[in-house]
Amino acid sequence: xxxxxxxxxxxxxxxPALHDVSLDIKSGELIALLGPSxxxxxxxxxxxxxxxxxxxxxxxFGNEDASYKSVQExxxxxxxxxxxxxxxxxxxxxxxxxxxxxxxxxxPPKAEIRRRALELLDMVQLSGLEKRFPxxxxxxxxxxxxxxxxxxxEPRVLLLDEPFGALDAKVRKELRRWLREFHDRTGHTTxxxxxxxxxxxxxxxxxxxxxQGKIEQVxxxxxxxxxxxxxxxxxxIGESANLPVTVEGGAVFFHGxxxxxSAQRDGAARLFFRPQDVSLAxxxxxxxxxxxxxxxxxxxxxxxxxxxxxDQPCHVEIEVxxxxxxxxxxVLSFRPTRWKLFY
Amino acid sequence: MISARSxxxxxxxxxxxxxxxxxxxxxxLAYLTLIILIPLAALGWRSAALxxxxxxxxxxxxxxxxxxxxxxxxxxxxxxxxxxxxVITAWVLVRYDFPGRRVVDAIVDLPFAIPTAVAxxxxxxxxxPNGLIGSFLTPLGIKVAYTPIGIVIALIAIGLPFVVxxxxxxxxxxxxEVEEAAASLGANRFQTIxxxxxxxxxPAILTGFALALARGIGEYGSVIFIxxxxxxxxxxxxxxxxxxxxxxxxxxxxxxxxxMLIISFLMLLLINVIQAWSRRRFGYEQ
Numbered sequence: 001x002x003x004x005x006x007x008x009x010x011x012x013x014x015x016p017a018l019h020d021v022s023l024d025i026k027s028g029e030l031i032a033l034l035g036p037s038x039x040x041x042x043x044x045x046x047x048x049x050x051x052x053x054x055x056x057x058x059x060x061f062g063n064e065d066a067s068y069k070s071v072q073e074x075x076x077x078x079x080x081x082x083x084x085x086x087x088x089x090x091x092x093x094x095x096x097x098x099x100x101x102x103x104x105x106x107x108p109p110k111a112e113i114r115r116r117a118l119e120l121l122d123m124v125q126l127s128g129l130e131k132r133f134p135x136x137x138x139x140x141x142x143x144x145x146x147x148x149x150x151x152x153x154e155p156r157v158l159l160l161d162e163p164f165g166a167l168d169a170k171v172r173k174e175l176r177r178w179l180r181e182f183h184d185r186t187g188h189t190t191x192x193x194x195x196x197x198x199x200x201x202x203x204x205x206x207x208x209x210x211x212q213g214k215i216e217q218v219x220x221x222x223x224x225x226x227x228x229x230x231x232x233x234x235x236x237i238g239e240s241a242n243l244p245v246t247v248e249g250g251a252v253f254f255h256g257x258x259x260x261x262s263a264q265r266d267g268a269a270r271l272f273f274r275p276q277d278v279s280l281a282x283x284x285x286x287x288x289x290x291x292x293x294x295x296x297x298x299x300x301x302x303x304x305x306x307x308x309x310x311d312q313p314c315h316v317e318i319e320v321x322x323x324x325x326x327x328x329x330x331v332l333s334f335r336p337t338r339w340k341l342f343y
Numbered sequence: 344m345i346s347a348r349s350x351x352x353x354x355x356x357x358x359x360x361x362x363x364x365x366x367x368x369x370x371x372l373a374y375l376t377l378i379i380l381i382p383l384a385a386l387g388w389r390s391a392a393l394x395x396x397x398x399x400x401x402x403x404x405x406x407x408x409x410x411x412x413x414x415x416x417x418x419x420x421x422x423x424x425x426x427x428x429x430v431i432t433a434w435v436l437v438r439y440d441f442p443g444r445r446v447v448d449a450i451v452d453l454p455f456a457i458p459t460a461v462a463x464x465x466x467x468x469x470x471x472p473n474g475l476i477g478s479f480l481t482p483l484g485i486k487v488a489y490t491p492i493g494i495v496i497a498l499i500a501i502g503l504p505f506v507v508x509x510x511x512x513x514x515x516x517x518x519x520e521v522e523e524a525a526a527s528l529g530a531n532r533f534q535t536i537x538x539x540x541x542x543x544x545x546p547a548i549l550t551g552f553a554l555a556l557a558r559g560i561g562e563y564g565s566v567i568f569i570x571x572x573x574x575x576x577x578x579x580x581x582x583x584x585x586x587x588x589x590x591x592x593x594x595x596x597x598x599x600x601x602x603m604l605i606i607s608f609l610m611l612l613l614i615n616v617i618q619a620w621s622r623r624r625f626g627y628e629q
Contacts, residue, residue, distance in 0.1 A: 051523050071526045083518035088542045098528035101538070146524075153528055331400040 077150030430505025489571025
């Protein structure tokens, strides 16, 4: 099921949570809504689900305008961060709930409901636990029950709100891989919200980076990491350093000194680069400064270099080879190899 | 091996860093003994002195049976009514924010605070045939004051806070997400309330029911004013005990008290068993 979000605006007590957000989700895609807290990602997900009503704008499911349909009518599978299982029902009853509340005419017979619940539990690898109650399960198992429960109604789209947020790191990684496989097997259009960029980059076909109620960038993991289109995306995704520079006559200057980089447009700008995208320089114009601290990080060393004048120092972190002389106080010269200017 | 065996051995208490187990348990037992167990034991002692035959004769006395029937049936009806209205009251207080919510919240506790006799007299004045409400009911042929209906109304007033105050905190903890989950699965409002929210409240509702019932069985002050106290019709067992005492018929008073105690104990025990079952059933304990 394709989903089209058209110029959605949502205000809570006049405070806008989303400003005119538009997004096209292709059928069968796995999409991540990524952003810091307060960026509106959960609000967008809840609007798609119908748990919130938009102040303005429209949401289409395929060709059907679903903007003002209730959550019941939209037929979406929603998975909550804290599972939201029904604690007085067994696992099987939880999964079957969506089928048992259907009007009589559309409700499958009891035996059929039970068969489907067990089939779904098998799919989420929880066979044999159908008689347990939710609080007899671990967090990861509960979240899989929640997923099976959402799948039971054969939803047109699967929406997950920070599905792994309440789980510990190891279970989280397992479930992440498992969800990817699950998606590849079932082919459901899936949207999930996360503030964990690693999760978004690893899992999603496309990542929607959000900030302050707006979509900053939509793209594949490679797009948002390698070709960030705004200072926010550059600094939010992955590690990055940024420095105030000026461009004059095609050359980039930092604190009045040439840096060896060139650009098309003149003016004041901010230079962004990733710590690993630098090379140490022996000669010629470059960035030079004393190392203020350095630390070993797995196979590399991270050095913090102080640049600029001593009254307005800028600190940047760069990756240096393990054999480079990068002890405190030693002076490093380097040049970014991949970088981007934002004016 | 030795350590494994000693670990498995039964202990008076599980080792704990929280101090004072001996002291607090000792205090609790002494306290309960002094204010509950000794008086009850005295009651048992006195009724045992009657002998089985006399005891049986006294409790099967027609007037006693009538009073017991009035007491337990009115308390039961009042507790059931309180469950329905108490849950609705708790719902309103938890779910909606409206002007005066705090005032309503405070009013719920009033029956705890006012002397029961005052409540009884006020209700009598209202529901008497010439009272504010009674004057409307009388032409319809409904008699409230001086009938068992009056007793039920007094017990409803007295028992309401027990249900509200036990259900309210549990209701407060139901997360919005659970309701949203039900809605996203296609459940309408009615199904969400009756299949998702209320079942989760059953243990709390049972507790409230048990408290309201127990209070209703023992209630005296408010009932005697509104009941009219007609033997076999609206005379409650606690009143009959007082009447027997005033007649210096201590044996009879003791016997009625004992049988009330036994029935109440059995009822509360049953409720507790159901409650323990429902707590397990509804997944509160493993």
